[in-house]
Amino acid sequence: MQKYSIFNLIKNAFSGHQKWDLAWKDATPKKKYDVVIIGGGGHGLATAYYLAKEHNITNVAIIEKGWLGGGNMGRNTTIIRSNYMHDDNALFSEFGMDLWRKMSQDLNYNVMFSPRGIINLAHSDAQMNVFARRGNSMRLNGIDAVLLNREEVKEIIPMADFSDNVRFPIFGGLMQPSAGTARHDAVAWGYARQADSMGVDIIQNCEVTGFDVVGGKIQGVRTSRGDIKVKKIGLCVAGSTNILAEKLNMTIPVETHLLQACVTEPVKPVLDSVVTFGAGHFYISQSDKGEMVMGGDLDGYNSYAQRGNLPTLQHVLTEGIAMMPFLSKLKMLRTWGGIMDMSMDGSPIIDKTHIEGLYLNCGWCYGGFKATPASGWTFAHTIAQDRVHKLNEGYSLSRFNTGHLLDEKGLGTKTWIS
Amino acid sequence: MLNIKCPHCGMRSQNEFSYGGDATIKRPELNKEVSDQDWDNFVYNRKSLRGKHKELWQHISGCRQWIKVERDTATHEIFKTVKAHEDI
Ligand SMILES: Cc1cc2nc3c(=O)[nH]c(=O)nc-3n(C[C@H](O)[C@H](O)[C@H](O)COP(=O)(O)OP(=O)(O)OC[C@H]3O[C@@H](n4cnc5c(N)ncnc54)[C@H](O)[C@@H]3O)c2cc1C
Numbered sequence A: 001m002q003k004y005s006i007f008n009l010i011k012n013a014f015s016g017h018q019k020w021d022l023a024w025k026d027a028t029p030k031k032k033y034d035v036v037i038i039g040g041g042g043h044g045l046a047t048a049y050y051l052a053k054e055h056n057i058t059n060v061a062i063i064e065k066g067w068l069g070g071g072n073m074g075r076n077t078t079i080i081r082s083n084y085m086h087d088d089n090a091l092f093s094e095f096g097m098d099l100w101r102k103m104s105q106d107l108n109y110n111v112m113f114s115p116r117g118i119i120n121l122a123h124s125d126a127q128m129n130v131f132a133r134r135g136n137s138m139r140l141n142g143i144d145a146v147l148l149n150r151e152e153v154k155e156i157i158p159m160a161d162f163s164d165n166v167r168f169p170i171f172g173g174l175m176q177p178s179a180g181t182a183r184h185d186a187v188a189w190g191y192a193r194q195a196d197s198m199g200v201d202i203i204q205n206c207e208v209t210g211f212d213v214v215g216g217k218i219q220g221v222r223t224s225r226g227d228i229k230v231k232k233i234g235l236c237v238a239g240s241t242n243i244l245a246e247k248l249n250m251t252i253p254v255e256t257h258l259l260q261a262c263v264t265e266p267v268k269p270v271l272d273s274v275v276t277f278g279a280g281h282f283y284i285s286q287s288d289k290g291e292m293v294m295g296g297d298l299d300g301y302n303s304y305a306q307r308g309n310l311p312t313l314q315h316v317l318t319e320g321i322a323m324m325p326f327l328s329k330l331k332m333l334r335t336w337g338g339i340m341d342m343s344m345d346g347s348p349i350i351d352k353t354h355i356e357g358l359y360l361n362c363g364w365c366y367g368g369f370k371a372t373p374a375s376g377w378t379f380a381h382t383i384a385q386d387r388v389h390k391l392n393e394g395y396s397l398s399r400f401n402t403g404h405l406l407d408e409k410g411l412g413t414k415t416w417i418s
Numbered sequence B: 001m002l003n004i005k006c007p008h009c010g011m012r013s014q015n016e017f018s019y020g021g022d023a024t025i026k027r028p029e030l031n032k033e034v035s036d037q038d039w040d041n042f043v044y045n046r047k048s049l050r051g052k053h054k055e056l057w058q059h060i061s062g063c064r065q066w067i068k069v070e071r072d073t074a075t076h077e078i079f080k081t082v083k084a085h086e087d088i
């Protein structure tokens, strides 16, 4: 593989940048693989990369029905954080933070990881108490957390509404300074390029249509481009998990819902951290291009539409304008939506299943982008060793049966509310 | 914007409704032995179909009645709405 470096950049300038190697080849499906990963989003690509890198399993195919990174991987708002209270979520995410910090070097690809910090705003004394508790839990797990008072928040985001006469005054906030953002497409491309270079076949425009299961064991997978024999399958299809689960006669603790996001026209740098509103569901950051990147609630009813509906957007932006009134002056540039695998306790599933050779990775809800490296790493381990790693022990499928839920927000099983 | 025909009030905008999820989920009968699996299926497990989906909505800013709606989850086309106690 051609290394991306300043020297190669200069060298290739002499040939007008026409002679760069392709970042990955367009593979056609072989008849047989050791492992097939379904879904060419972040999690599928990262899983294949760590299978090859950490476990020397390279006879692997990633099967993607559309184009690489065209699902939620290319639709998210790129927030990366580990500000969780529960140990399982905190330790898993913080392991991921470490991988994020090394990612550009590790992949030889600039993923533009930008640890600009995230601030969760509090609008009451009670919320400040809850944040103090969460912050302390984070620090006990070695994660950086700072409780900010009103004045300290004002110093960081003076453009927020600090007037006396607001419905949800800002009391303070909980900040994780090491949190941030990265360029989502670059993460997908970086993993794809490295996985390909180690021998992984990336097969796009190929839809998985069924499975060969004999005697409770995976024997193969059926695709729109032919049948493939394989003994181990990793399912990483995010918002399509329910559809493929049905083909496996499984019903899973996940519902499919639509989440929207939007960006404004680009403006000069004004906001250098990620901020979430505490009295509703709204969050904002500013992209390197200057666009204000915003999102919030689900559309609120089961959906596979991959495009959103206006009432939710209006509701979310009303919260945004309450928090930062200057936003009302900006023009909206684009809105879009992605279909989300919403689990019943808000936490993901990375586990084996009752079918031998079938491994499940789903339930990412609002937070699967940041989980990309840790999810790929632990899922690769689970597939390669046929047992879960300590880091994803808590993300079991059986926890719903045994009552060991990971309900970070304490919201219960109405996925469209959480 | 969805327009939902409340069987009590007529055609109204989605803003007047709140969502209640899959309408085919039945609570297990509690006077009988309930297996863990039955309970899981009631509380957690969902088919979340792509295509026709029977679901509950409440006309919360209208008559406040619960209703059943049959809607396509990919196109949002609404085929049928009935009162909560009626079959859909
Ligand atoms: C608007 C929005 C904002 C978000 N913001 C954030 C955020 O700020 N921070 C964060 O951490 N997370 C965020 N998320 C969540 C995050 O994007 C997802 O949880 C994560 O991308 C899911 O994992 P993935 O990348 O593998 O999924 P995807 O990219 O969706 O990958 C799944 C792939 O499977 C493919 N597939 C499906 N069915 C089949 C089939 N039958 N055969 C073959 N291939 C198939 C799909 O085409 C798709 O490419 C956001 C999501 C959305 C929609």
Ligand SMILES: [Zn+2]
Residues within 6 Å of the ligand: B006, B007, B008, B009, B010, B059, B062, B063, B064, B065
């Ligand atoms: Zn009504």
